[in-house]
Amino acid sequence: MTPKFILSDLGVVSVASSAPRTLEALTGLRGVDGRVLKGGGGEKLLEVVRSNIDARPARRGDRPVGELPAELRPVLPLVSTWVNQRCRDLDIETSLLATRSDIEEFLRGDPGARLASGWRAEIVGEPIRRLVEGTAGLAFAKGRGLVLVELDGS
Numbered sequence: 001m002t003p004k005f006i007l008s009d010l011g012v013v014s015v016a017s018s019a020p021r022t023l024e025a026l027t028g029l030r031g032v033d034g035r036v037l038k039g040g041g042g043e044k045l046l047e048v049v050r051s052n053i054d055a056r057p058a059r060r061g062d063r064p065v066g067e068l069p070a071e072l073r074p075v076l077p078l079v080s081t082w083v084n085q086r087c088r089d090l091d092i093e094t095s096l097l098a099t100r101s102d103i104e105e106f107l108r109g110d111p112g113a114r115l116a117s118g119w120r121a122e123i124v125g126e127p128i129r130r131l132v133e134g135t136a137g138l139a140f141a142k143g144r145g146l147v148l149v150e151l152d153g154s
Contacts, residue, residue: 007036007045009093019049072107075132079103082138082146083124090123098124107132 007015010031020026023042036042068076080100087094098115105113106125115125127148130136134151141147 009096013093013095015049019053020046066108068104068108075107076103078138079128085145086124
């Protein structure tokens with residue numbers, strides 16, 4: 001059973017960002033439907049929220065934020081558009097996969113960037129790296145939108 005079966009990506013983001021304290025508040029969130037409430041699921045979810053309400057997210061460090069190199073600035077809106085499309089294609093909430101900040105960190109070469117390793121690297125990090133290196137490009141395909149194409153090395 002996948003986590004999405006219980007709560008959609010949108011529901012996860014809604015619960016995490018609003019930290020509801022009551023069933024009424026929980027059911028009023030976007031992405032939360034009746035499946036969550038069945039069999040005491042709503043109370044269990046509220047219990048998890050309550051037990052983690054004071055938990056702080058893992059710090060990403062106090063690294064200075066560098067400016068995106070001038071030659072990569074035009075890439076950012078194009079890559080952001082492609083990432084948004086990938087999220088729609090995969091039915092993943094965009095903020096779970098890659099925010100604009102995540103893309104910027106990756107383009108700057110930040111070794112701690114979320115897109116540099118793990119499942120995010122596989123889905124969008126590696127393709128973005130190939131785009132920046134010039135070994136891949138983006139093209140528009142009717143009915144499919146932006147598609148990643150491998151470029152001939154010649």
